[in-house]
Amino acid sequence: MRKGAKAAIVGSVFAVMVGGAGYGAYNVVTAISGDGGAAGPPAVRTGPPSxxxxxxxxxxxxxxxxxxxxxxxxxxxxxxxxxxxxxxxxxxxxxxxxxxxxxxxxxxxxxxxxxxxxxxxxxxxxxxxxxxxxxxxxxxxxxxxxxxxxxxVVYPGLEKGDTLVTGESASPPIEAVDRNNVVLTKEKYPSLGPILDALRGKYGDEAGGTPAVELAIRHADASAGAKTLVTLAKGKAGRLRTTISATAQAAAERAVTNYAESSVVAVKPSTGEVLAVANHRKDEFNAAFEGELAPGSTMKIITAAMLIDNGVTSMNGPAPCTDTAVWQSQTFHNLTGMKANESATLANSFLRSCNTAFVKLVDEKPLTDESLTTEAQERFGLGKDNWKTGIRSFDGSVPASGGPNRAANAIGQGEVQMSPLNMASVTATAITGAFRQPYLVSPKLDDRQLATARGLSHGTSAQLKEMMRLTAAQGTGAPAMAGLGPNYGAKTGSADVDGQAKSNSWFTGFRGDVAAAAMTEEGGHGGDAAGPIVAAVLRTGG
Missing domain, CATH: 3.10.450.50 (Nuclear Transport Factor 2; Chain: A,)
Known part of the structure; x- marks a missing residue:
């Protein structure tokens, strides 16, 4: 799920790939004339090495x-x-x-x-x-x-621009602790390894420690921190307090190990504090914070807010669910087996995750190509490239799109890209009405300014929260969220991606003052893989 991964638009998408993987070679021609021959240059060997x-x-x-x-x-x-x-x-x-x-x-x-x-x-x-x-x-x-x-070749995991250096560490070591002063180590919480390295690189000096002498991988991007390989002389660790909950983190670590290429984030909606962040991947990429992939139908939280805020419909207003919907020559479908409901309300189409209902409504006045972008930026604080979480993170992207992508964006496909961090924040904003930028380290430590946004009206927030409750109780989120009621809610999502046999699984939900979101690459429907991960984290209560 690295940066730049491109999700497919729902519908018929054709990709043509032209290969040119062979190695270069010269054609050799030998000219023979008269009583002798003049040979050309010696042939260059071709084919795989013996x-x-x-x-x-x-x-x-x-x-x-x-x-x-x-x-x-x-x-x-x-x-x-x-x-x-x-x-x-x-x-x-x-x-x-x-x-x-x-x-x-x-x-x-x-x-x-x-x-x-x-x-x-x-x-x-x-x-x-x-x-x-x-x-x-x-x-x-x-x-x-x-x-x-x-x-x-020199050392596994080294990337272009990285160097191996032995000497006094670029940053003093840190002893990171959770919100209750429980020590966080990469041995106990493996997902936190790269994150703790990044925190040390950024806050080692502020934490008050003294440098160690070590062999480390130093990255071209200093903000990514350094990875210690061998410590020759220990420095004095400075204590760094994070917003993590050791209990929630432990649950997140266990949950993601059940599904390959999975990531999850949990936040505290009343404050924006990050309670847990975990990744189960073959690499050390923090996809939970930095991933950029289409979020599928979890995006319908923002789309529903746009429809309500612009007076197009309301929770109990019409949102007919048809078998198909055509938008500017592009045909959109629902999940296999979904029955049409021409009399459906927005709440009903939301809890069943009916694509066609949302596609048909994005054509209503006063909506424009920019409406979804405006809603995402001004209400949910997304896509403005100004989040300061304490480490590197992605702020989400909801570009203004015309043509078929306008409809595709509304159901979380097309050009929309999110991370689990973004979707956990979306849920937190939806249920509280206030956008509180997620953060991992208190902004008081380095006087950084957190991002702001208008948030939602009480009426819009109340409707979104109720629709998410219905989804968790009787809709697509019910199997994963069973037993977590009563103050809970959810939204499922699946995103088709070019070249993948199965869709990416997305799920976001809340329980009390905890909101979480997860994504599993090629995990299928939202409730199949991402759903159980989110539910496992929500059960801890933060």
Missing amino acids: GDEVKETSGKFFAAWEKGSASVAADYTNNAADARPLLAGYRDDAHLTDVRITPDKPSGATVSYSVKATVSYDGKTKPLAYDSELTVVRGQTTGKALVDWQPS
Whole structure:
């Protein structure tokens, strides 16, 4: 769910992909004339490297790396210019010596290997051991077998612009605690690992600690913090209080592990404080805060607010649910098996998550292409790029769209993008009427100004809250929310994405003074995967 992932518009979408993955080669022509022939330039080898080439190239690369011969090792890669400084820094900046690399038997063009080295700095030494892998490819112009250069060849997880550095830490260590002074560690709460690194990078100085001496990955973006690999000398940790609830965080950690590629956020609607944030992913990307994907029908909370605020309809007003709806030549459908209801109210179409009812209503006056954007920005505080949560986060995006995307946006497809953090905030605003920007660290610590928005009228908020209650009690959210009543509510969502066999599962809900939202990539319908995650967090009570 990384930044830039593009969701499909509901309806017929066709993507044509033109491949060009082959490696370059020269055609060789030999001219023969008279009593002899003049041969052209020697043929450049093509095709995948042979097993012998893979073994020979990787072996020479490893040997040069072990000796600290950065230039020689870099010349065995297909991008020596990028490889050279990182390989040189391995010895000069990271102070890694006594390097020993043990390769496994190649698997095709891929070679896995283990690395053992010694970190030596200012009279202190410690061992470092890790596993990584590389791939050998054919050079496009030379035809030589070369190591396909990626920063992760040097250390797993390294990305372009990252460096390995040993020395005094860029920021003092922190002891992060929850709202009740319970210590938060990445060992007990694995999802918080990257978040604690980011908090240390931003607030280490303010927390009052003293630097450590360590080997760390430093990112090109300093705001992302640094990741400590080996500590040679401990610094003094400063205490940093967060808004996290250890109880809610523990529940979130357990819940996301049940579904691959899942993320969840819980907030306190009365204050905006983040109570839990958890991710279950193959990488360390904080998709809960930074993910940018279509939110599916959870977006109907904002669309319903727009319809009510603009006098188009109300909770008990008409919102006919038809089998299909056509908007500017684009045909929209409902979930398979949903029965049409021409007499449906907005509340009924909301709790059943009828797409066609919302598509038909976005054509009503006085609505324009900008109406949904205005509602999202002015009422819900989204899409203005001004949230200051304490770490890096995404503010949501609801662009003004014409054509079929105007209707698609209204049901959480098209060009709309959200994160679980955004949707948890949407629910908090819907049930309280006030937009309170979510935050993880008190703004008093660094005097940052939180984002503001008008919020909703009491009437609109009351209607949204009641429709979410109906959805949790008797609508699409009922199976996941069973047993959580009476002061509860929910909205489900599923978002179709190009190239995925199953839709992304979205779910947002509230119980008392806790609002939560979750997303599971390829999780199916909203209640199938994201729903149980949200319900598990809400059961803790914050």
